[in-house]
Amino acid sequence: MLLGELLTIKYGKNQSKVVADSGYPIYGTGGIISYSKDYLYDGPSILIGRKGSIENVQYVDKPFWCVDTTFYTIVNEDLVIPKYLFYKLSLIDFKIYDEGTTIPSLRTDTLNKIKIKIHSYEMQQHIVDIGGILWKLNK
Numbered sequence: 001m002l003l004g005e006l007l008t009i010k011y012g013k014n015q016s017k018v019v020a021d022s023g024y025p026i027y028g029t030g031g032i033i034s035y036s037k038d039y040l041y042d043g044p045s046i047l048i049g050r051k052g053s054i055e056n057v058q059y060v061d062k063p064f065w066c067v068d069t070t071f072y073t074i075v076n077e078d079l080v081i082p083k084y085l086f087y088k089l090s091l092i093d094f095k096i097y098d099e100g101t102t103i104p105s106l107r108t109d110t111l112n113k114i115k116i117k118i119h120s121y122e123m124q125q126h127i128v129d130i131g132g133i134l135w136k137l138n139k
Contacts, residue, residue, distance in 0.1 A: 004112030012066035
């Protein structure tokens, strides 16, 4: 399947008007950079760097904000389990899709065309169950 069939890619937004001392995490390409009084999205999402650290894929399943150098995604849960897709995307070297001249960059058109082999829904759940255990052991 094409990645664009499995999720919808959205742009993060400038955080300057929502920054707060506490609240919802604000994600940049490298992880949490601050907190927000509001959230941008509240569903399970896979964050992909748009500029800079494009190889850093993150999974979020609580309300969050992300900055404009980061894509967030709305996963088509009828086709794929979000955490499973995160594991799959974590295996991709996004640097090979770099379209920047000085700063590593990704475009939605390019990401949407990436081919992803997806297992059956039952196998996805099994991988998530086992993967979660292994993921915790390796951190």
